[in-house]
Amino acid sequence: MRLPGSARIPLLAVFIVGISLFHYLTPLHLPALHDLFQRLYYLPIILAAFWFGLRGGLGTAVVVSILYVPHVLFQWGARPSLELEKFLEILLYNVVGGITGYLSQKEEERRNELERAARRLEDSYRTLRGQADLIIGIEEQLRQAERLSALGEMSAMLAHEIRNPLGSIRGTAEILRDDFSPGDRKFEFLEILIKETDRLNRVVEDFLRLARPLDGEKKRCDLAAELRELVALQESEATARGVGLSLEAGEAPTVAGDRERLRQAFLNLILNALQATGEGGRVAVSLAMRGAGGDTPAGVEITVSDTGRGIDPAQREKIFTPFFTTKEGGTGLGLVITQRIVEAHGGTIGLESEPGRGTTFRVWLPV
Numbered sequence: 001m002r003l004p005g006s007a008r009i010p011l012l013a014v015f016i017v018g019i020s021l022f023h024y025l026t027p028l029h030l031p032a033l034h035d036l037f038q039r040l041y042y043l044p045i046i047l048a049a050f051w052f053g054l055r056g057g058l059g060t061a062v063v064v065s066i067l068y069v070p071h072v073l074f075q076w077g078a079r080p081s082l083e084l085e086k087f088l089e090i091l092l093y094n095v096v097g098g099i100t101g102y103l104s105q106k107e108e109e110r111r112n113e114l115e116r117a118a119r120r121l122e123d124s125y126r127t128l129r130g131q132a133d134l135i136i137g138i139e140e141q142l143r144q145a146e147r148l149s150a151l152g153e154m155s156a157m158l159a160h161e162i163r164n165p166l167g168s169i170r171g172t173a174e175i176l177r178d179d180f181s182p183g184d185r186k187f188e189f190l191e192i193l194i195k196e197t198d199r200l201n202r203v204v205e206d207f208l209r210l211a212r213p214l215d216g217e218k219k220r221c222d223l224a225a226e227l228r229e230l231v232a233l234q235e236s237e238a239t240a241r242g243v244g245l246s247l248e249a250g251e252a253p254t255v256a257g258d259r260e261r262l263r264q265a266f267l268n269l270i271l272n273a274l275q276a277t278g279e280g281g282r283v284a285v286s287l288a289m290r291g292a293g294g295d296t297p298a299g300v301e302i303t304v305s306d307t308g309r310g311i312d313p314a315q316r317e318k319i320f321t322p323f324f325t326t327k328e329g330g331t332g333l334g335l336v337i338t339q340r341i342v343e344a345h346g347g348t349i350g351l352e353s354e355p356g357r358g359t360t361f362r363v364w365l366p367v
Helices: 005-025 031-040 042-075 080-177 185-211 223-233 235-241 259-276 334-344
Strands: 219-221 244-249 255-257 282-290 299-306 348-354 358-366
Touching: 005 031, 005 042, 031 042, 042 080, 080 185, 219 259, 223 235, 223 244, 223 259, 223 282, 223 299, 235 244, 235 259, 255 259, 255 358, 259 282, 259 299, 259 334, 259 358, 334 348
Parallel strands: 244 282
Antiparallel strands: 219 255, 282 299, 299 358, 348 358
């Protein structure tokens, strides 16, 4: 256990005073004991040198010399040869105290320098680690941008090649359906054909939305008014599913953005929440102002929460990946489009989910 600094000086004082008392109180006809006590002085001198450096070693040696000199002069004065030996010993005290203190001080300075270097290396490592994580994040964004770029080119070609034939197929199926009564099996098959045609058309529309550039004109947009309108439009859908739908919109400033794109993003989130919530559940939409904090400027936060089955932790990282979906008949593009719209407006989107207790999407947009 390392001795506290406040206890070191009293300990040295006890050593020095104790050894000096032994010298003065021990009879001179016991020279062996005096030789032992004389050597014991080195203990506090060396300790002081290790603990306090050059000043400590020399200072302690001087104190020892001052206490020891009267003993030499008055008690050993009758023996000149021994007196000279004692004075040489006093000189040696100071030499040992000075050299040991100097070496100890240099070692302490070296240790402090090494500790500073270690701290600098640790700070550099943390900085490099942060930069490496940033580079990895940028590389991932670039890979995603490349995938979206390729997807955009492909979707543009698919739109022209698929949409017109789909329209023709749907129109033909509707004409043929009119020739049969609702109870006929051919009528049912044609109904299925029309529904599947509509589903394929929605996939193509999603491709088009993903491929469409997002650098359109931005105007001041009242998010509270847009959310009220979207919630009102989805009331019938929520009622049909037996799901409660509510909106809590506090005071919030307008944001600069593309009104239609933002409506599309929030509509995707609301529809996903309604589809993920079973009968008797609730979907809550809220809008609130968030003040600046740390590196985050002031902004508006929109949350869409549901009481559905939640998202499995293993699937959470893939939720914004193109074509990944947990819904039957889903395209896996809705959330990708939503994320792209939000990020194009300088915002962020994240989610919190617990299996069996629902999911909350949080969108932050700068004001």
